[in-house]
Amino acid sequence: MTVTITEIAKAAGVSLSSVSRALNNSDHPMNMETRQHILRVANELGYQPNLLARSLRTDRTYTIGIIVENIQSPFIPPIIRGIQDFLKPAGYFSTIINSDWDPHIEADSIQSLNNRQIDGIIFVETWHRSSNAVQKMTGKPFVFVHRLFNARCPNSVFPDDYGGARLVTNHLIRLGHHRIAFINGPKDWDASRNRLRGYQDELLASSINIEPRMVKTGDWEVKGGYLAAQKLVKLKKLPTAIFAANDLMALGAVYAIQDAGLHIPQGVAVVGYDNRNFTGFVRPAITTVTLPCYEMGEASAKLLLDLINDGVKENEPIEVKGELIVRESCGANPGKWQFEDDKGSSAWREKRKDILRRWSESRSRAATNDGTCL
Amino acid sequence: MTVTITEIAKAAGVSLSSVSRALNNSDHPMNMETRQHILRVANELGYQPNLLARSLRTDRTYTIGIIVENIQSPFIPPIIRGIQDFLKPAGYFSTIINSDWDPHIEADSIQSLNNRQIDGIIFVETWHRSSNAVQKMTGKPFVFVHRLFNARCPNSVFPDDYGGARLVTNHLIRLGHHRIAFINGPKDWDASRNRLRGYQDELLASSINIEPRMVKTGDWEVKGGYLAAQKLVKLKKLPTAIFAANDLMALGAVYAIQDAGLHIPQGVAVVGYDNRNFTGFVRPAITTVTLPCYEMGEASAKLLLDLINDGVKENEPIEVKGELIVRESCGANPGKWQFEDDKGSSAWREKRKDILRRWSESRSRAATNDGTCL
C-alpha cells in the first residue's frame, strides 16, 4: 500500500506534474495555495518518495561508492567518517566495498557500482593504477584519498608527511636534542620517503649533521621498531632521541630502550607518527603527529562533490597537514601526564562533545526501558 | 552512449523480452542458440545493466542498510566486514550510516533507506527501541547485532558474554588461582551483568567463595580499571588474579599493579575481555576473550538474508561464542611471548592469509609502477 504521486494527484484533485513540482520545490511558477494544498495532502497520506524511480529519470542517485582496502584497517574508518559527514548535508549516501588490495575485486566493484548508477567513487588507500578498471567508469568522477604509492596525481588527497616529520624533528631540536635517530618504514613507501625527507631537511635547517647510521629501516610494526632501536641503543654515541616513522615502531623502540635499561624520556626521548589510539594510553604515552584521516576524508568528499557538480576535470592534488600531539615520551610534559581515553582522531574530538551529550540523554532513556523490544 | 537492451534487441534482431530472458537466465523456455547469440551480441556491445531500472520493476535492490553508532568505534568495522563478506556472494551491497546514538538521526536514516527501497536493515550497537522509527520500515526486515542493552529480542545477534566470562574464570582457576577479583563495567550494561554472572557461576562451580569486596565497578576505560585495581591491591588479602570486564580496564589494572610495586603475572595475574588490537603488543601482552565481532556480523547477515528470502518473521536470538586468547598477563605462557602484530580480529586472521598473498603480488607490481597515474 505504498502511496505514489498519482495517489496524491487524485486526492488533491490536481495533475501529476503539479504534485511533482510541489514536492520538488520546483522553480517552475506555481500557485502558493495549490502547492501548500498538495504538500498537506502528501503529508496526510504519508507519502514517501521512491528515490529509485526519481534516479532513473534524473540520472543522479545521490549515492557514491567508497572502495577501501579493508574497512578494518586502522586509518580507514575515520576517513570514511570524514567523507560521510561531509556528504550527508548534500543528501548523499555511500556504499562501501573492500578491495583487499585485489585489482580484480576492485575492477568488479567499480563495475557493480556503475551498474547501480552511482555518482562517483572515492578510492581509499589504493595504489595501483586500476587502469583497466577505471576505464569502465564511463565518465563518472573519482578521487583518490591516502594513496599509498605515487600519491601525487590529479584529484587526489594525501597527508603532508614531509611537514609532519619536520614538525616532530623541530620539536625535538627545540627540546635540546642534537643526536636524533630516525626509524623509517620500508623504503618504497611514499610515507617513508617523505617522512625521511622532512627529518633530514629539518636537521639541515638547524645545521645538524645527518648521520646515516642514525637512520634505520623498520617494517611499520612493533617488532621492526624494536629491532631498529636495539641497534641504535648499541651505538657508541647514543642518540638522545628516536623518531619512529609510525606509532607501532615507536612503541617497539620504547620497549627496546627499556630493555636496554634506559629511561624514557630522560635517557632517550621517543616520538611516533600517526596518532594511533593506543599512543594515549600506553606507558609512556607517545608523542606523535596526527595522520589527518578524518580531514582527508572531508577533503576528498568535497573534491568529489566539486567534480560531480562543476565538471572540472583535473584538480591539483590536495595535501592535508597533521598536528603535533605532545604527550610523555618526548619529555616536554614531565609529570603532567594523565590517562587519555580511547576516543579516536583529532578533528573528530570536536564533533564528539555534541554526540556525548546526546548519548547521555539517550542513556537515561534506555535505563528506564522496560526491556521489551520493538 | 550507454547501451540498453533495446540496442541489443536491434543488433541481434530479436525482441526486448528475448534479450531480457537471455540476460537473466530466465527459466522461460528458450532456444539455446538465440540465447547464445544474444549473449554474444550483448558482450560485443559492452552491455552493462542498469540496476536501477531493474530494481524499479522487481522491487528488489540487493542493497541493505547498516545503521551503526559510529563507524570509528572499535567493534564496528569487524562487524561490518563480517556482514559484507557474507552478503557479497549473494550480490548485496550495503549502505552504512552513523546514528551517533541519536534516535532522530536513526529515524531519518531508516526513512531515507526506505525511500531508496533497500531490502533490509541491520542495526549495529543500538539499544533503544526505535519504535517510532521502526514503524516507518513498511514491512522490510531488520536485525539487531550487538545490541548493548536488553540484547535478547527476536531477530538479534549478540555475544555470549556469560560464557566468555566463565572461560576466563575457569582458566584462572585451573592456573591455581582462588582469590580472583573482578573489575566490572557500569552496572546497567548487559555486558556487565552477563560477565559478572559468568564470573560468579564459575567460582561457585569450583566451590570458591564469592567475596563482594573482590568485585569493583569501572567505567570501561583505562582510568576506571586503574582506580579499581588500586583499591584491590590495597586489600589485606591480596587477590592473586584480576579479571577485568574489558581490555582497557585490564590495562589500567596492569598499571595500578605495577605502580604498587607488584609484578604481572607473578604477583597478580590479569585477564581482560574483547581482544582489542593493543592486547597483543602492550607489555605484558594481555590474555583475553574475543568479542566475536566478525562472526556476529556474519550471523546477522545470514539472519537478514533468511528474513528477506523466507519471510519467517521472528527468529530466536542468536548467541555467538568468544574464544580465550592466552598471552602473557595470566601467567600461562612464561617467557614464551613474542610480539604480535596489529592485525585485527580472530576469524579474520584466517581470511587474511589469502589476502596477504595477493597484497605481496600486487606490491611487486606497484614497485615497477612508473609513477604516472591512471
Next chain:
DNA sequence: GTGAAAGCGCTAACAT
C-alpha cells in the same frame, strides 16, 4: 519459443 505491450514511480518537455 518469440514478440507486443503494459507499467514500476517519477520528471520534464511541451502544450494550453
Next chain:
DNA sequence: ATGTTAGCGCTTTCAC
C-alpha cells in the same frame, strides 16, 4: 499556472 504526455531501462504478463 496547470495539465498532458513521453519516456528513464527494465521485467513480465499475455498473446500468438
